Amino acid sequence: MRDGPVDSATTSTEVPGANARTMILGGNLSFATALRCKECGKLYPVQALHVCEFCFGPLEVDYDYEAIGASISRESIAKGPLSIWRYKDLLPVEGTSYVDLGAGYTPLVKAERLGKYLGLNDLWIKNDTLNPTGSFKDRVVSVALTKAKELGLSVAACASTGNLANSVAAHAVAAGMESYVFIPADLEVAKVITTTVYGGNVIAIDGNYDDVNRLCSEITSEEPNWAFANVNVRSYYSEGSKTLAFEVAEQLGWQIPDHVVVPIGSGSQLTKIHKGFSELRKVGLINDAKTVRISGAQPLGCSPVASAFVEGHDFVRPVKPSTIAKSLAIGNPADGVYALDVVRSTGGSIAAVSDEQILEAIRLLASTEGIFAETAGGVTLAVLMELVSAGKIDKDERTVVYITGNGLKTVEALAPTSKVSDTIPPSLDAFMEFLRKKRSNVLEGVK
Ligand SMILES: Cc1ncc(COP(=O)(O)O)c(C=O)c1O
Numbered sequence: 001m002r003d004g005p006v007d008s009a010t011t012s013t014e015v016p017g018a019n020a021r022t023m024i025l026g027g028n029l030s031f032a033t034a035l036r037c038k039e040c041g042k043l044y045p046v047q048a049l050h051v052c053e054f055c056f057g058p059l060e061v062d063y064d065y066e067a068i069g070a071s072i073s074r075e076s077i078a079k080g081p082l083s084i085w086r087y088k089d090l091l092p093v094e095g096t097s098y099v100d101l102g103a104g105y106t107p108l109v110k111a112e113r114l115g116k117y118l119g120l121n122d123l124w125i126k127n128d129t130l131n132p133t134g135s136f137k138d139r140v141v142s143v144a145l146t147k148a149k150e151l152g153l154s155v156a157a158c159a160s161t162g163n164l165a166n167s168v169a170a171h172a173v174a175a176g177m178e179s180y181v182f183i184p185a186d187l188e189v190a191k192v193i194t195t196t197v198y199g200g201n202v203i204a205i206d207g208n209y210d211d212v213n214r215l216c217s218e219i220t221s222e223e224p225n226w227a228f229a230n231v232n233v234r235s236y237y238s239e240g241s242k243t244l245a246f247e248v249a250e251q252l253g254w255q256i257p258d259h260v261v262v263p264i265g266s267g268s269q270l271t272k273i274h275k276g277f278s279e280l281r282k283v284g285l286i287n288d289a290k291t292v293r294i295s296g297a298q299p300l301g302c303s304p305v306a307s308a309f310v311e312g313h314d315f316v317r318p319v320k321p322s323t324i325a326k327s328l329a330i331g332n333p334a335d336g337v338y339a340l341d342v343v344r345s346t347g348g349s350i351a352a353v354s355d356e357q358i359l360e361a362i363r364l365l366a367s368t369e370g371i372f373a374e375t376a377g378g379v380t381l382a383v384l385m386e387l388v389s390a391g392k393i394d395k396d397e398r399t400v401v402y403i404t405g406n407g408l409k410t411v412e413a414l415a416p417t418s419k420v421s422d423t424i425p426p427s428l429d430a431f432m433e434f435l436r437k438k439r440s441n442v443l444e445g446v447k
C-alpha cells in the first residue's frame with residue numbers, strides 16, 4: 001500500500017467539502033487548510049475524519065505555510081502565553097477558547113553532569129515530566145480536545161497506555177466534557193489512581209493496549225459524538241507533539257539541535273517532532289538548512305520498530321509486549337512505519353534496551369541531573385547510552401533527549417531495588433555511629 005502509485009486526481013489542491021469555516025471563524029484565523037492522506041495524498045476538509053476512505057491511510061493536517069510565514073515571527077511568539085498555545089498559528093485550531101491546563105513550555109536543561117559522565121559535550125534534556133499531569137500527553141490532549149469542541153464533539157475518550165488516560169481525564173474536566181478512558185487492566189497503580197481522581201469513567205480492559213485500541217476503534221463507529229483523542233481525532237491530537245520541536249528550537253535561541261532521541265510507542269510523537277522542525281524552516285523561523293538527526297528508543301520487551309530498523313525492513317511486524325515500560329507497550333504501532341522513514345531519512349538510529357538498563361538509566365538521570373523520569377524516560381536515556389557506545393552520537397553533537405513522563409507514576413518499577421541508607425533509633429549517638437561507618441567505608445572504598 002505504501003509504495004503504490006499515486007493517483008494524480010487525488011492529489012489536487014482542491015479540498016472537497018471545504019468551506020470558509022476552515023479558514024476563518026469569529027475573526028480568528030486557522031491556517032489549517034486540509035487533511036491529507038499520508039499514503040495517497042488525497043485531501044479532505046478539516047473535519048472529524050482520520051482515515052482515507054480510498055486507501056485507509058492516516059490523515060495529516062496541511063497548512064498554508066506561506067500565510068503562516070507572513071503572520072508569525074519570533075517576536076510574535078515571544079509575546080504569546082507560556083504554553084503550547086504560543087505556537088497557535090502552527091496548530092489546527094480556529095478559535096482561542098483553548099482546553100488548557102498549561103501544557104508545554106517545559107525546561108530545556110543543559111545536562112552538564114550527565115554529559116560529562118557519558119563523554120558528551122553538548123547534551124540537553126527536554127524535561128517534559130513537568131507538564132500538568134506529568135507527561136508530554138498534555139500537549140496532544142490540549143490540542144485534541146480544543147479541536148474536538150470546535151468540531152462539536154461532546155465526550156472525551158481515549159485508548160491509553162497510562163499517561164494519555166491521566167491527561168484526557170484531567171483535560172475533560174477543564175473542557176466540561178464527560179470522559180471515558182480505556183486502559184489495559186495491568187497498568188501501574190499510580191497511573192490508575194491519578195486518572196480516577198478526576199472523576200470520569202475509567203474502564204480497565206482485560207487485555208493489552210492493542211486490544212484496548214481495537215475496542216476503541218469499534219466504539220467510535222457506535223458513538224460518533226465521542227472524541228477518542230488518539231483514534232478519531234488523532235490527526236489533530238498528534239499535531240500537539242510538534243510543540244516539542246518548536247520549544248527546543250526557541251529555547252536554543254532559534255537554533256536547531258544536531259540530534260534528538262525520542263521514545264517510540266505508537267511512533268506518533270517522533271514523526272511529529274520531525275514535522276515540527278521542518279515547519280520551522282518552512283515558515284522562516286529558522287534558516288539553518290541542516291537536518292536534525294532523529295533517533296528512536298524502544299524497550300526490548302516491545303521493540304517492533306527497533307527490530308524493523310535493525311533488520312532493514314520497511315514494515316513493522318507486531319509483537320506481544322512484555323516490559324516494565326508500560327507506556328511504550330504498543331505491539332502494533334500505528335505510526336511505526338512513518339517513524340522508521342523519519343529515522344532513516346534523517347540519518348538517525350533506533351535501538352532497544354532491557355528492563356535492567358531502563359532502571360539503571362532512571363537512577364542515572366535522577367542522580368546526575370535531579371530529574372525523576374518514568375520508565376519511558378529510562379528507555380530513552382538508556383538508548384542514548386547505547387548509541388554513544390556504538391559510536392552513533394558524536395561527542396560534540398548538540399543532542400537533545402526527550403524525557404516525556406514523570407517517575408512518580410511508575411515508582412513500583414523501582415520499589416524492589418530501592419532502599420534507605422540505614423534505619424536507626426532517634427538518637428544523636430546512633431546517627432554519629434552511622435556517619436562514622438559511612439566515612440570509614442568511603443575511606444576503604446566500600447560503597
Ligand atoms: C511518557 C511517554 N513517552 C512516550 C510515549 C510514546 O508516544 P507515541 O505513542 O506518540 O510514540 C508515550 C505513549 O504513551 C508515553 O506515555
Ligand SMILES: [Zn+2]
Binds near residue numbers: 037039052
Ligand atoms: Zn489515501
